[in-house]
Amino acid sequence: GAVVSQHPSRVICKSGTSVKIECRSLDFQATTMFWYRQFPKQSLMLMATSNEGSKATYEQGVEKDKFLINHASLTLSTLTVTSAHPEDSSFYICSVPGQGAYNEQFFGPGTRLTVL
Amino acid sequence: AQRVTQPEKLLSVFKGAPVELKCNYSYSGSPELFWYVQYSRQRLQLLLRHISRESIKGFTADLNKGETSFHLKKPFAQEEDSAMYYCALSNYGQNFVFGPGTRLSVLP
Numbered sequence: 001g002a003v004v005s006q007h008p009s010r011v012i013c014k015s016g017t018s019v020k021i022e023c024r025s026l027d028f029q030a031t032t033m034f035w036y037r038q039f040p041k042q043s044l045m046l047m048a049t050s051n052e053g054s055k056a057t058y059e060q061g062v063e064k065d066k067f068l069i070n071h072a073s074l075t076l077s078t079l080t081v082t083s084a085h086p087e088d089s090s091f092y093i094c095s096v097p098g099q100g101a102y103n104e105q106f107f108g109p110g111t112r113l114t115v116l
Numbered sequence: 117a118q119r120v121t122q123p124e125k126l127l128s129v130f131k132g133a134p135v136e137l138k139c140n141y142s143y144s145g146s147p148e149l150f151w152y153v154q155y156s157r158q159r160l161q162l163l164l165r166h167i168s169r170e171s172i173k174g175f176t177a178d179l180n181k182g183e184t185s186f187h188l189k190k191p192f193a194q195e196e197d198s199a200m201y202y203c204a205l206s207n208y209g210q211n212f213v214f215g216p217g218t219r220l221s222v223l224p
Contacts, residue, residue, distance in 0.1 A: 034212065042216070042217075043202060043215060043216045043217050044202070045214075046212060095212075103206045104148075104162050104165055104206070105206075105212055107152075107160040107161070108159065109158075
């Protein structure tokens with residue numbers, strides 16, 4: 001399966017600042033990556049689909065201007081949480097779709113964001 | 117609309133006992149179904165997929181289209197099976213919907 005990394009693993013920031021989270025596909029090129037959000041003791045919720053070279057596709061209810069996604073290369077997608085507020089505190093996880101006959105996804109280790 | 121339900125938030129069994137984690141889905145087409153597992157402090161990882169009809173770590177899952185279910189089973193639970201289990205549905209890579217998850221606790 002795919003090897004996916006995320007950086008940073010943990011970040012604490014002040015309210016009103018912006019935070020950038022990187023997702024890298026380490027062993028193959030990914031034209032698509034997915035960003036999820038997971039609140040404590042809850043399931044993953046898809047936020048957006050990151051498309052290399054074009055605009056991201058956001059799920060209903062996710063603010064595009066709040067969560068900026070850039071997929072500038074086939075191995076890197078970034079999620080920037082702009083003007084972060086305490087309610088944005090969450091676990092952000094990216095994934096890369098499998099390359100074979102199956103449509104499973106391979107997940108990064110996640111980034112814990114805490115906004116003070 | 118696509119939806120995945122896992123009725124049990126927490127399931128506790130004794131070591132050596134059989135375990136069944138329930139998953140039901142709603143989807144109008146032919147879905148692809150997966151089970152993912154998240155061990156403590158580790159990333160989400162694929163356990164098994166319905167299409168390959170495999171057995172991983174002693175776990176199996178059969179897709180029952182009539183009952184729209186994809187329950188995960190293991191005849192003899194081990195302590196190392198304790199983890200969070202998520203059932204997921206894929207619309208051929210277009211969407212990926214997760215169930216709420218079931219925490220399995222295997223007691224010694």
